[in-house]
Every structure is written in C-alpha cells, then in structure tokens.
Amino acid sequence: MFEALSSKLNGVFDRLRRRGALSETDVQEALREVRVALLEADVALPVVKDLTARVRERAVGQEVLKSVSPAQQVIKIVNDALVEALGGGEGDTGARGLDLNAPAPVPVLMVGLQGSGKTTTSGKIALRLKTREKKKVLLASLDVHRPAAQLQLETLAKQVGVTSLPIVAGQTPLQIAERAMDVARRELYDVVVLDTAGRLAIDEALMAEVAQVKAFARPHETLLVVDAMTGQDAVNTARAFQEKVGVTGIVMTRIDGDARGGAALSMRAVTGAPIKLLGAGEKLDALEDFHPDRIAGRILGMGDIVSLVERA
Amino acid sequence: MSRSTAKLTESVTTLFRKRRLDEEALEELEETLIAADLGVAASRRIVEGFRKTRFGKEVTDEEVKGALADAIAEILSPVAQPMPLDPGHAPHVVLVVGVNGTGKTTTIAKLGQQYRDQGLSCAFVAGDTFRAAAVEQLQIWGDRTGCRVHAPAKEGADAAGLAFDALKAAREDGTQVLLVDTAGRLHNKSALMEELRKVVRVIRRVDETAPHSVLLVLDATTGQNAIQQCKVFGEMVNVTGLAVTKLDGSAKGGVVVALAQEFGLPVHFVGVGEKAGDLRPFEARDFARGLMGLD
Ligand SMILES: Nc1nc2c(ncn2[C@@H]2O[C@H](COP(=O)(O)OP(=O)(O)OP(=O)(O)O)[C@@H](O)[C@H]2O)c(=O)[nH]1
Ligand SMILES: Nc1nc2c(ncn2[C@@H]2O[C@H](COP(=O)(O)OP(=O)(O)OP(=O)(O)O)[C@@H](O)[C@H]2O)c(=O)[nH]1
Ligand SMILES: [Mg+2]
Ligand SMILES: [Mg+2]
Numbered sequence: 001m002f003e004a005l006s007s008k009l010n011g012v013f014d015r016l017r018r019r020g021a022l023s024e025t026d027v028q029e030a031l032r033e034v035r036v037a038l039l040e041a042d043v044a045l046p047v048v049k050d051l052t053a054r055v056r057e058r059a060v061g062q063e064v065l066k067s068v069s070p071a072q073q074v075i076k077i078v079n080d081a082l083v084e085a086l087g088g089g090e091g092d093t094g095a096r097g098l099d100l101n102a103p104a105p106v107p108v109l110m111v112g113l114q115g116s117g118k119t120t121t122s123g124k125i126a127l128r129l130k131t132r133e134k135k136k137v138l139l140a141s142l143d144v145h146r147p148a149a150q151l152q153l154e155t156l157a158k159q160v161g162v163t164s165l166p167i168v169a170g171q172t173p174l175q176i177a178e179r180a181m182d183v184a185r186r187e188l189y190d191v192v193v194l195d196t197a198g199r200l201a202i203d204e205a206l207m208a209e210v211a212q213v214k215a216f217a218r219p220h221e222t223l224l225v226v227d228a229m230t231g232q233d234a235v236n237t238a239r240a241f242q243e244k245v246g247v248t249g250i251v252m253t254r255i256d257g258d259a260r261g262g263a264a265l266s267m268r269a270v271t272g273a274p275i276k277l278l279g280a281g282e283k284l285d286a287l288e289d290f291h292p293d294r295i296a297g298r299i300l301g302m303g304d305i306v307s308l309v310e311r312a
Numbered sequence: 313m314s315r316s317t318a319k320l321t322e323s324v325t326t327l328f329r330k331r332r333l334d335e336e337a338l339e340e341l342e343e344t345l346i347a348a349d350l351g352v353a354a355s356r357r358i359v360e361g362f363r364k365t366r367f368g369k370e371v372t373d374e375e376v377k378g379a380l381a382d383a384i385a386e387i388l389s390p391v392a393q394p395m396p397l398d399p400g401h402a403p404h405v406v407l408v409v410g411v412n413g414t415g416k417t418t419t420i421a422k423l424g425q426q427y428r429d430q431g432l433s434c435a436f437v438a439g440d441t442f443r444a445a446a447v448e449q450l451q452i453w454g455d456r457t458g459c460r461v462h463a464p465a466k467e468g469a470d471a472a473g474l475a476f477d478a479l480k481a482a483r484e485d486g487t488q489v490l491l492v493d494t495a496g497r498l499h500n501k502s503a504l505m506e507e508l509r510k511v512v513r514v515i516r517r518v519d520e521t522a523p524h525s526v527l528l529v530l531d532a533t534t535g536q537n538a539i540q541q542c543k544v545f546g547e548m549v550n551v552t553g554l555a556v557t558k559l560d561g562s563a564k565g566g567v568v569v570a571l572a573q574e575f576g577l578p579v580h581f582v583g584v585g586e587k588a589g590d591l592r593p594f595e596a597r598d599f600a601r602g603l604m605g606l607d
Binding site: 036039040041042044045113114115116117119123145146147148149151152153154155156159200201202227229230231232233236237240254256257258259260262263282 | 343346347348349351352411412413414415442443444445446448449451452453496498499500501531533534535536537538540558560561562563564566567586
C-alpha cells in the first residue's frame with residue numbers, strides 16, 4: 001500500500017519534472033495524490049482539506065531549487081507543513097516531555113476512549129518519572145467500571161516499584177481522587193497519576209464525571225491517550241474531550257504497530273494541544289519522546305525524498 | 313430558537329430539498345463515506361456506481377443517502393452471518409484474537425452470557441497470561457455470567473499449555489462451548505503471532521478439528537489499519553469471522569465495508585456497550601444506514 005502510493009505520487013511528479021517553477025495546475029494535480037495519501041494514513045478529512053489548502057497557497061509560484069525537481073520540492077513543502085502542524089517549527093527538535101512545573105504533589109489526569117492505553121501509559125509514566133527524574137510517584141485508579149481495572153494498575157505499580165493508592169471498594173471516582181490527593185499531600189509525593197475509566201466522547205454522564213474529577217484535582221497535565229490506529233473519528237473524540245474536559249497534551253499509543261498514525265495530526269489540529277509522548281509497546285519502558293518530523297515522515301511515507309531535498 | 317434546534321431544522325430541510333446530482337454533490341457523498349472510514353478506494357467505487365445510474369437526476373439528500381445506504385447494505389449482506397455453532401463438537405472451541413484493547417475479553421463475556429441464556433454450558437480460558445490483571449478481569453466476567461474460567465496456575469504461564477489443559481477438562485466435564493481469550497497483539501509482531509499459531513497447534517493435539525471458530529475482534533474506532541489486521545490475522549490463524557466493537561460510540565466502523573469487499577469474511581457480531589448484554593448480530597442494513605447518518 002505504502003509503495004503504491006509512493007509510486008503514484010512519483011508518477012504525478014515525474015510529469016512536473018522538467019518545469020522550472022510550480023504552477024497552479026502542477027500543484028493542484030500533485031495535491032490530489034497527497035490528499036489520498038493523507039486519507040489512507042487516517043488523517044481526518046477536514047484536517048486534510050486544511051493542510052492541502054495551506055500547501056497550495058505556499059507552493060504555487062515558489063522558486064524551485066536548482067538541484068531538485070519541482071516534484072521533490074512539493075513533497076518537501078507538504079512535509080514541512082506536516083511537521084509544522086504536528087508541532088515542530090523551524091529548528092524544533094520536538095522532544096517534549098510532561099510539564100510538571102507546579103507545586104507538589106502535581107496531579108496528572110489520564111483520559112481517553114476505552115482500551116486506548118491509559119492504564120499502561122500511567123505505569124510507563126510512573127517508571128519514567130521514577131528512574132529519570134527521581135520523582136516519588138503515586139498511581140491511583142479511578143476506574144470503577146472495568147472489571148479488575150484497579151488491580152491492573154496496582155500490578156503495574158508493583159512492577160514499576162512505585163506505590164498505588166490502596167483499593168477501597170464502593171468509592172466513586174471523585175472520592176478516590178480526593179483520597180489520592182490527600183495521601184499525596186500527607187506522604188509528600190511529587191506526582192500523582194490519576195488513571196480514569198475509558199469513556200466514549202458521546203457519553204454525557206461519564207464525560208461529566210471526569211470533568212468533575214478534573215475540577216476537583218486541578219491537574220497540571222490532562223493527557224488524552226489515543227490509539228495510533230484511530231480513524232476519522234479522531235476529530236470527534238478530540239473535540240469532545242477538549243470541550244468537556246480540556247486537554248494539555250496527547251499521548252499516542254501503539255506506535256509499534258504499522259498504522260501510519262494520521263490521527264496524530266487530527267488530534268493536534270482539533271485540540272491545539274501538543275503531542276507529548278508515544279507508546280511503543282506493551283512493556284513499561286516502551287515510552288518515547290515525540291518527534292514531529294518522524295511522525296510526519298510516517299504519515300506521508302516519503303522520507304527519502306524529504307531528506308534528499310534537505311541535503312540539496 | 314436554540315442553536316442546536318436551528319442546526320437540526322437546517323439539516324432536515326437540506327435533507328428534503330431536491331438538487332441535481334452533479335459532480336459537486338457526488339464529491340460530497342464521497343466525503344461522507346470517507347469520513348465514516350470506508351477509505352478512499354471503497355468510497356470511490358461506491359460513488360462511481362452512483363454516477364453511472366443517477367448522474368444529473370434531481371434528487372433529495374434523503375433519497376440519495378437512502379439509496380447509497382442500500383448499495384452499501386448490498387455489499388454487506390453476504391457477510392452478515394451469525395457465528396455457526398456445531399453441537400456435534402464437544403466442546404465447540406472459539407479462539408478470540410485481535411490487536412491490543414479492541415474488546416476481546418469483554419466480547420467473550422458477552423458471548424458467554426448469550427450462550428448461557430440459550431441454555432448452553434460455556435467456559436472461558438484465560439489465555440492472556442501477559443497483561444496485568446487480564447486473568448482477574450476474565451474471572452470477574454466468569455462469575456457474572458456463570459461460566460467456568462480456566463485460569464493459569466501462575467503468572468506468565470504458557471497460554472498454549474493452558475488452552476490444552478482447558479480443552480481436555482472441557483471434554484471431560486461436558487462443556488458445550490469453550491471460549492479462549494488471548495493476549496492482545498499487534499499483527500506486525502511476528503514472534504507474538506507465532507505464539508498464537510502455537511496455541512492453535514496445541515489445541516489441535518486434543519481435537520484436530522479445533523478451533524471451530526476464530527473470531528477476530530476489531531475496534532470500530534480503527535481506521536484503515538483494520539485491513540492490515542484482517543489480512544495478517546487471517547493468514548496466520550485462519551480467521552473465520554469478525555466482531556466489531558464500540559459501535560455505541562461516534563465512530564462508524566466504515567472500514568468494515570472495505571473489509572467485506574476485500575476479504576468477504578463473515579461479520580458475526582457488533583459490540584454496543586461495556587455490559588454483558590451489549591452484543592448484537594451484525595445487520596447489514598442497520599449498519600449501512602448508520603454509516604450514512606440515517607436511523
Ligand atoms: N503494542 C502496544 N500495546 C499497548 C500500548 N499501550 C497499551 N497497550 C496495550 O493495549 C491494551 C489496553 O491497554 P490499557 O492500558 O488497559 O488501556 P486503557 O485505556 O486503560 O483501557 P480501559 O481502561 O479499558 O479504557 C493492553 O493490552 C496494553 O498492553 C502500546 O504502546 N503498544
Ligand atoms: N463502549 C464500548 N466499550 C467496549 C466495548 N467492548 C469493549 N469495550 C471496552 O473496551 C475496553 C477494552 O476491552 P477488553 O475486553 O479489555 O479488550 P481486550 O481486547 O481484551 O484488551 P487486551 O486484552 O488488553 O488486548 C474496556 O474498557 C471495555 O469495557 C463496546 O462494544 N463498547
Ligand atoms: Mg484502564
Ligand atoms: Mg483482554
């Protein structure tokens with residue numbers, strides 16, 4: 001699938017090869033294929049439209065570098081627009097971790113759809129903060145819905161070697177959050193990770209529940225955890241969580257799969273929140289920093305050409 | 313008039329206003345399909361069929377959407393099939409597979425509930441010996457649905473060995489349906505896929521006709537990657553049918569249409585919630601109308 005798209009694009013661009021500057025029709029034709037490539041990579045339709053419009057504006061009439069073809073130049077422009085949209089600008093290396101710059105204990109709230117990877121990511125964040133930043137981390141599960149969810153987090157805490165909030169049956173998520181913050185203050189924790197149950201963006205009651213938890217805990221980071229395989233619905237999810245809960249960062253999981261991860265672009269575009277971390281496996285050390293250029297390359301699938309133009 | 317009412321009225325009037333089915337209208341239709349995750353190729357194919365028969369005609373949005381839903385339902389109806397259960401097998405073994413977090417364990421619980429309601433004896437195999445508290449999760453579902461759970465003696469035990477023992481036990485105690493849970497795994501991880509094949513091989517040592525069903529669980533939120541999942545799981549463990557979960561959300565699961573065209577695998581079930589009762593048969597027409605935003 002990858003190669004087919006790539007060669008189709010090259011086909012279009014071959015026709016542009018011998019021309020000097022980029023004309024409107026050249027760009028238009030090239031962007032039709034780019035549109036398909038982005039949609040196949042699961043970038044949401046409105047986001048694709050927006051991006052191609054921006055590229056069109058930027059590309060038409062642009063001077064072409066002597067040593068590359070106009071075709072390659074367009075790809076580079078698309079790629080740069082992608083990198084920019086994903087959060088990197090000129091000279092941005094893109095590495096951005098969590099912002100924990102607040103009085104301890106710093107609450108971090110994990111939210112997202114069912115099965116996106118919130119609990120696993122909570123464990124990964126605890127491990128990273130403990131080993132890299134020598135923080136004292138408390139893990140607390142507010143998931144009273146999924147069978148054995150609290151036990152899952154407790155097990156992960158043991159594997160990481162951090163404390164998890166003792167499980168008390170019958171408490172509401174809000175009560176658990178209150179208890180977690182209370183313990184954290186008394187026992188001098190640096191960071192409290194509040195894991196929540198998965199919820200659908202259209203589930204008014206559960207969205208209100210997590211909003212209530214947020215209003216109480218006032219987390220310094222509210223991380224929306226999304227699956228890299230997510231399709232077009234990414235925009236609806238992002239919009240709902242942004243509007244009803246508020247998001248400060250995005251974590252994209254299952255980057256170890258072979259999905260092209262266009263949802264990253266959709267999520268970023270809709271929430272405006274930066275992508276902070278990537279989940280790259282089931283093991284607890286499989287947490288990576290986000291680099292816009294790498295994800296852009298993965299979405300577009302034309303890394304070779306981009307680096308060629310960069311070297312020119 | 314509130315904003316949402318205004319919006320609703322507006323969309324209802326556009327729904328019934330006649331307009332010419334021109335290039336622009338066709339493009340809009342294609343976009344509706346793409347936004348429902350059908351993918352570019354399948355969306356184009358379906359809209360092309362429309363161009364041939366209806367181009368230039370005056371139609372209302374309602375008519376055109378209804379007709380498009382009918383066209384999609386036609387693609388889907390051959391794959392809308394219940395999961396066959398053969399009472400001749402004792403037990404009928406269902407292996408449940410899929411990538412991480414799609415809803416395998418919950419779907420097993422829902423199936424258990426359904427079979428128990430039909431008066432069948434049903435047991436679960438907690439074959440996810442990897443993920444934290446996966447066994448306990450299934451054990452709770454076993455308690456709730458009245459299904460026996462075969463759990464590993466210790467953490468990290470071999471899933472294939474567990475399935476072997478469970479199947480032998482099930483043959484002895486007269487269990488009619490044995491549902492085997494597996495750890496979520498990404499299809500591009502060959503070592504994990506190999507492990508899954510081993511589960512199948514070992515099960516066959518007890519009953520060479522088993523597993524009788526291999527159910528691939530797909531998350532409706534998933535985009536085009538579902539095609540790859542279907543392809544690789546199909547090749548590796550001979551998937552016999554699909555279940556699509558989380559259709560109670562805003563995701564439409566349109567990639568199923570592309571899957572139907574490409575693989576023709578039966579779609580047995582849809583998951584519409586987190587409770588044991590939230591499993592439904594896959595209905596081509598309902599699903600297609602849902603895709604088009606019609607009820
Ligand atoms: N391959 C891979 N698997 C992951 C990753 N992150 C999480 N998982 C797996 O995804 C599945 C679901 O993860 P959970 O952490 O339980 O997801 P959750 O969002 O807490 O789920 P709910 O609480 O049910 O909403 C598990 O099998 C995890 O091992 C990742 O980055 N890569
Ligand atoms: N809304 C909704 N949630 C569902 C549905 N099916 C499963 N879930 C939820 O999705 C999450 C993951 O479900 P599991 O059954 O644990 O998924 P799994 O495939 O077994 O996950 P792993 O074993 O970690 O790979 C849980 O929070 C479930 O409650 C469904 O049809 N609708
Ligand atoms: Mg969880
Ligand atoms: Mg499971």
